[in-house]
Amino acid sequence: MSLRRLGSTDIFLSPLGLGTVKLGRDQGVKYPNGFTIPDDKQALALINQARALGINLIDTAPAYGESENRLGPLLKGQRQDWVICSKVGEEFNQGQSSFNFTPEHARFSVERSLKRLHTDCIDIVLVHSNGEDQHIIEHFGILELLADLKAEGKIRAFGMSTKTIEGGLLAAQKSDAVMVTYNLNERSERCVIDYCATNNKGVLIKKALASGHICQAPDKANLESSAPTADQDPIAASMEFVFTTPGITSAIVGTINPAHLALNVEKAQAVLKAAK
Template sequence: MSLATLHDLHRPLGGTGLSVSPLGLGTVKLGRDQGVKYPTGFRIPDDAEARRLLALAREQGINLIDTAPAYGVSEERLGPLLRGQRDAWVIVSKVGEEFENGRSRFDFSPAHTRFSVERSLKRLETDRIDLILVHSDGNDVAILRESGVYQTLAELKREGKIRAFGLSGKTVEGGLLALQQGDCAMITLNLNDQRERPVADYAAIHGKGILVKKALASGHVCLDGGTDPVRASFELLFQHPGVASAIIGTINPLHLSDNISAAAAVIRQERQ
């Protein structure tokens, strides 16, 4: 087990006032095993395994945890699993996508947005969520301009129920609009897909937050031969001044430790 940790490598998430570890733990696999795009099948970990994974992440310097209503029972499980540890974590959740009976449906209306955040607060057993992202269906610009979701999130921020908000989107135009009017964007950026890089460029200039999803292309990048794909992926991400953190969705403790070691090595090298 490697001794490299991320404790001294936390960085600001744009201008949100939040300080995050360069890797975050994604928890879709704690709550849902249907309709997920991973190269291999998996079994949802039981509570003891999930508790060990969270303890390992925290021990090795991860303070960022990413969940969503669309991740099945992820939020409900995290509430009890994180009891007594609230201040140790920066919690990211989402609004807009619901996953029911094996299918996604989307609702970005003000009423549903407020309902969803209140439900997440209850499930996560907390009085505030650090960051709420709009879980886009791909129509990023229309959602931001027409649904009222951002205005509702701004109200919830003023009420102190959330600390920051943004968009987990699929387009450059959506990402740029999300940053102009909000705090953060979650983008896809990996060795196979760099189309959303302009969003990170904008964030770096304007002091906004960027989280990266699919940093290892949902595990697919690890299947390619040749150079060390995990290290190469992290070099791509952490050389970019706009990127605060990459979300890693592993439930394998060894993979988690290896990813932490690789990220720590890349970031320390960058700093020299």
């Protein structure tokens, strides 16, 4: 897969990224089916498979339970092969999420993530919003703190994982990139993507497959509006929908199933090849 520049930064990403919430947390997640967190051997095999398939973006967060702690040792010897995206703002302890958007906590969180990930620089750090995007941006100074950490060389790019249109637009104005929800069933944040495309900002997509729900019970009406036929493979339709939208840098897929990972890459590559 050809790499794509993240906005105006010097970071280049594969069109698909590997999400790692399932490496560290199985509570309070919104997937349609339960799953077993893979052991280290299985997790390393998945990471190696993703790298062999051309994926170079790996997405994690303190809110993903033990994900960061596990990735540090698992990426030993291959750190240079990966662009790591982590987050600040949300914590997950004893089965519960909590939020802290103060600059002091954000700095603490980044320093802790550096240690957990066994690295001296995190490529991308995003604010993990609780849904109050504008309030967080306007009242806490957290994006300014991340800009300071970028100037200090502790991170290479920063932005926000948003949940509102207004927050996404404001975050895009003040940072390098945003992460937005965009899939066959959820399209309201398209205007944020359009803004980023016009203003050379990076766009990461979360829930490109609606956390697996599109594969379970695709919305026929939505599929019909984006695909040639209503019975088209939902994964192919989803990849076509995402990767024919201008401005998107990369989409995160959080699978721990090797066959699903290979299929996701195959479908994405088919769309990307046809678009050339």
